[in-house]
Amino acid sequence: MKTTLIICIFVLGSWALYPGRAANLTYSKVTVLSDSIKLDPICKMKVQPSTVHKSTFNKQEYLFCSKGCKLKFDQNPEKYIKK
Ligand SMILES: [Zn+2]
Structure with missing residues (x-):
């Protein structure tokens, strides 16, 4: 029982x-x-937060799909974050 x-x-x-x-x-x-999930400011692709391609600009963290996109951003960040 x-x-x-x-x-x-x-x-x-x-x-x-x-x-x-x-x-x-x-x-x-x-x-x-x-x-x-954030957007790559260069190519507007969705990026996993675990990516190693990151940059910080104006205390804001940006994620990238690839090294190429990160390099483009690093060379001229203001161009890509303008609204
Ligand atoms: Zn990209």
């Missing part, structure tokens, strides 16, 4: 926890997409 009860709690517990976990995963994925 005791064992049945424990199994029952386990099944109910995993049923209750699993959808929550799945929803959390979806939520963090959406957050990463909207907040952390």
